Amino acid sequence: xxxxxxxxxxxxxxxxxxxxxxxxxxxxxxxxxxxxxxxxxxxxxxxxxxxxxxxxxxxxxxxxxxxxxxxxxxxxxxxxxxxxxxxxxxxxxxxxxxxxxxxxxxxxxxxxxxxxxxxxxxxxxxxxxxxxxxxxxxxxxxxxxxxxxxxxxxxxxxxxxxxxxxxxxxxxxxxxxxxxxxxxxxxxxxxxxxxxxxxxxxxxxxxxxxxxxxxxxxxxxxxxxxxxxxxxxxxxxxxxxxxxxxxxxxxxxxxxxxxxxxxxxxxxxxxxxxxxxxxxxxxxxxxxxxxxxxxxxxxxxxxxxxxxxxxxxxxxxxxxxxxxxxxxxxxxxxxxxxxxxxxxxxxxxxxxxxxxxxxxxxxxxxxxxxxxxxxxxxxxxxxxxxxxxxxxxxxxxxxxxxxxxxxxxxxxxxxxxxxxxxxxxxxxxx
Ligand code: HEC
Ligand code: HEC
Numbered sequence: 331x332x333x334x335x336x337x338x339x340x341x342x343x344x345x346x347x348x349x350x351x352x353x354x355x356x357x358x359x360x361x362x363x364x365x366x367x368x369x370x371x372x373x374x375x376x377x378x379x380x381x382x383x384x385x386x387x388x389x390x391x392x393x394x395x396x397x398x399x400x401x402x403x404x405x406x407x408x409x410x411x412x413x414x415x416x417x418x419x420x421x422x423x424x425x426x427x428x429x430x431x432x433x434x435x436x437x438x439x440x441x442x443x444x445x446x447x448x449x450x451x452x453x454x455x456x457x458x459x460x461x462x463x464x465x466x467x468x469x470x471x472x473x474x475x476x477x478x479x480x481x482x483x484x485x486x487x488x489x490x491x492x493x494x495x496x497x498x499x500x501x502x503x504x505x506x507x508x509x510x511x512x513x514x515x516x517x518x519x520x521x522x523x524x525x526x527x528x529x530x531x532x533x534x535x536x537x538x539x540x541x542x543x544x545x546x547x548x549x550x551x552x553x554x555x556x557x558x559x560x561x562x563x564x565x566x567x568x569x570x571x572x573x574x575x576x577x578x579x580x581x582x583x584x585x586x587x588x589x590x591x592x593x594x595x596x597x598x599x600x601x602x603x604x605x606x607x608x609x610x611x612x613x614x615x616x617x618x619x620x621x622x623x624x625x626x627x628x629x630x631x632x633x634x635x636x637x638x639x640x641x642x643x644x645x646x647x648x649x650x651x652x653x654x655x656x657x658x659x660x661x662x663x664x665x666x667x668x669x670x671x672x673x674x675x676x677x678x679x680x681x682x683x684x685x686x687x688x689x690x691x692x693x694x695x696x697x698x699x700x701x702x703x704x705x706x707x708x709x710x711x712x713x714x715x716x717x718x719x720x721x722x723x724x725x726x727x728x729x730x731x732x733x734x735x736x737x738x739x740x741x742x743x744x745x746x747x748x749x750x751x752x753x754x755x756x757x758x759x760x
Contacts, residue, residue: 424724427618427671457483491683
């Protein structure tokens with residue numbers, strides 16, 4: 331490509347030169363030495379332009395190679411270009427989460443189907459050992475996840491990934507840490523047949539099991555309006571329908587964005603300004619604070635850890651599981667940017683659940699994703715932060731290094747995206 335452009339430039343240059351020296355210069359009655367001078371001057375110009383094209387092209391190729399696995403999927407920019415990219419995206423309107431999650435084809439959720447789904451979600455009979463339900467790992471009283479590093483399924487077996495919350499999952503276009511499922515229906519089949527979760531040999535076996543469990547035939551017939559309604563698709567659709575109603579109640583953040591300026595404390599507002607100013611918002615985009623939000627999607631997958639030359643990566647083993655990155659590629663793993671809704675209740679953190687506190691998770695993000703320094707001292711800068719309630723914009727705050735106060739403020743802000751753990755009622759204000 332580059333070569334073709336250069337050759338074309340050179341050819342055009344030579345043709346123009348010829349034209350000028352034979353036609354124009356002749357007509358203008360230029361002397362022989364004048365013609366030579368003109369041609370030489372123009373020639374240098376052509377060479378300089380070609381050189382520039384070459385250098386710019388070379389640099390573009392070079393920066394592309396930093397994250398080869400990202401080609402074609404909305405690559406996050408190469409580090410050199412990062413700060414410029416961030417400038418253009420961290421400002422702008424903040425959004426509250428809508429009252430209801432999107433449904434397939436915008437169809438309303440029928441209450442009897444949701445009730446059936448909820449029953450299946452809590453049904454231990456769907457595991458081979460009869461003691462593990464979806465709700466064994468996804469507990470409402472634990473923010474929709476569990477408190478363990480990795481989850482425990484049938485026979486005490488452990489998986490290798492942390493349990494994410496199922497609350498508000500219906501707002502996401504890709505599910506699982508590595509984004510391998512594209513819908514809630516698609517996702518629900520995974521745990522049922524996962525050998526360390528619910529252990530069913532196949533989805534057909536799940537179907538047979540539901541048929542054999544008492545009381546389901548009638549509920550299925552009623553929900554789907556036909557007598558033989560216990561099918562795999564219907565089972566998964568019922569579970570997914572329940573999950574679409576598992577929307578967490580309004581958070582302080584949502585109330586603030588909708589106009590209640592007392593909903594966030596000054597510290598939380600400072601955290602919000604930092605969240606924007608540092609660039610967290612390029613990946614964790616409101617209102618889901620994921621990049622995989624169905625509303626305002628932002629590229630779903632991002633590399634993690636982008637900068638691995640720091641002690642965190644080894645201490646918490648953050649780089650050995652590479653998520654959705656293809657096995658042959660080099661460099662960082664590739665992960666769906668998770669939602670930060672209810673994050674204060676879903677410790678421990680990251681795909682392997684290796685990090686116990688929210689503050690430490692924040693420090694890791696600052697260092698591995700943004701290459702900013704975190705210092706243990708408190709900062710005494712008091713930035714002027716302005717919330718424009720009409721436009722729903724906030725002045726971003728971008729300190730040179732991230733202080734202990736800043737980490738605390740970020741954590742306070744993330745707390746405002748979480749509902750109180752004691753609040754297990756599901757529904758938000760319209
Ligand atoms: C043994 C514990 C366990 C059980 C049982 C379980 N899950 Fe999960 N769930 C997990 C783990 C661990 C993940 C993340 C796995 C991964 O990303 O590889 C997950 C992921 C999910 C997600 C994706 C959330 C997101 O943000 O990506 C949803 C939704 C979900 N589970 C729903 C269910 C449903 C529905 C059931 C029952 C059919 C179920 N789970 C059973 C542990 C469990
Ligand atoms: C370049 C994209 C990117 C940026 C910028 C970014 N994150 Fe993340 N964040 C991710 C990804 C990807 C993960 C999932 C990592 C994993 O566990 O595999 C994540 C995970 C997290 C988690 C853990 C979530 C959980 O449930 O375990 C928190 C908390 C978090 N980010 C907060 C922040 C904060 C605060 C900032 C700004 C200081 C930030 N992130 C900046 C991409 C980003």
